Amino acid sequence: MSYSAGQHVNNIHGGIAIAKGLIGDLSGIQKFGYAASVGTTFTTIWEGVTPYPYITTAGVLTLTSSNSAADNGTTVAVSGLDQNWDLVTETVTVGGAASTTTFLRVFRMATITCNTGAVNVGDISATVGGTVRAYILADQGQSLMAVYTVPRNYRAFILSMYASPSKQKEMTCRLITRPFDNGGSFNVKVFGTAWGAQFVRHYEVVEMLQSKTDIEVQCKVDATSGVSAGFELLLEKY
Numbered sequence: 001m002s003y004s005a006g007q008h009v010n011n012i013h014g015g016i017a018i019a020k021g022l023i024g025d026l027s028g029i030q031k032f033g034y035a036a037s038v039g040t041t042f043t044t045i046w047e048g049v050t051p052y053p054y055i056t057t058a059g060v061l062t063l064t065s066s067n068s069a070a071d072n073g074t075t076v077a078v079s080g081l082d083q084n085w086d087l088v089t090e091t092v093t094v095g096g097a098a099s100t101t102t103f104l105r106v107f108r109m110a111t112i113t114c115n116t117g118a119v120n121v122g123d124i125s126a127t128v129g130g131t132v133r134a135y136i137l138a139d140q141g142q143s144l145m146a147v148y149t150v151p152r153n154y155r156a157f158i159l160s161m162y163a164s165p166s167k168q169k170e171m172t173c174r175l176i177t178r179p180f181d182n183g184g185s186f187n188v189k190v191f192g193t194a195w196g197a198q199f200v201r202h203y204e205v206v207e208m209l210q211s212k213t214d215i216e217v218q219c220k221v222d223a224t225s226g227v228s229a230g231f232e233l234l235l236e237k238y
Helices: 014-019
Strands: 026-038 061-065 075-082 087-093 103-113 124-128 131-136 147-149 154-165 170-178 187-195 199-209 214-221 225-237
Touching (some): 026 214, 061 075, 061 087, 103 124, 103 131, 103 147, 187 199, 214 225
Antiparallel strands (some): 026 225, 061 124, 075 087, 075 103, 124 131, 147 214, 170 214
């Protein structure tokens, strides 16, 4: 099956048709993240202050909040991969029981119902194996992590990547991937620099990634700055 970003299928723009599930086994992934304090060494663009800690042994997930009085009882849709590398989404309660799913990857969280108001009041943390693997920062209602792993029986095609500093500073950014059979080594797929401006890369010939490949955006800035970044994928189930 051939596909291009501008293709029209049954008089519907290709991107809309994919989002509506009208093109076979294709689906789209939009990953976007933010790191409030990026320094002079490469760091993953997510809410944590360290490089992203991938799960090595699948485990159950618990949710806690920095403001438990306000957020306990909030329900959150947690998306990732189970112990078989299969896509899974489970609703988990902040301050409640652990997940029934054994998570091997966590790459998105979004609030469903909030105990207080319309969004979470405190920072919500998702912990697997004693380490926080995802956050929803206060007042956001959604995780901000430029991190993803291709599920089992899927392959992914990189369509675009971007990164942008919040200050007028020199930024270096890269999209890196770690194939499952690559011995644990990450490889650079996109590398760019910008000065106080957004870096954007669009693929004319897409980059294909096999199942179980880890993907993330990393950036560094010549003086501490917030950075937003993300990438767009086309997923094909096989």
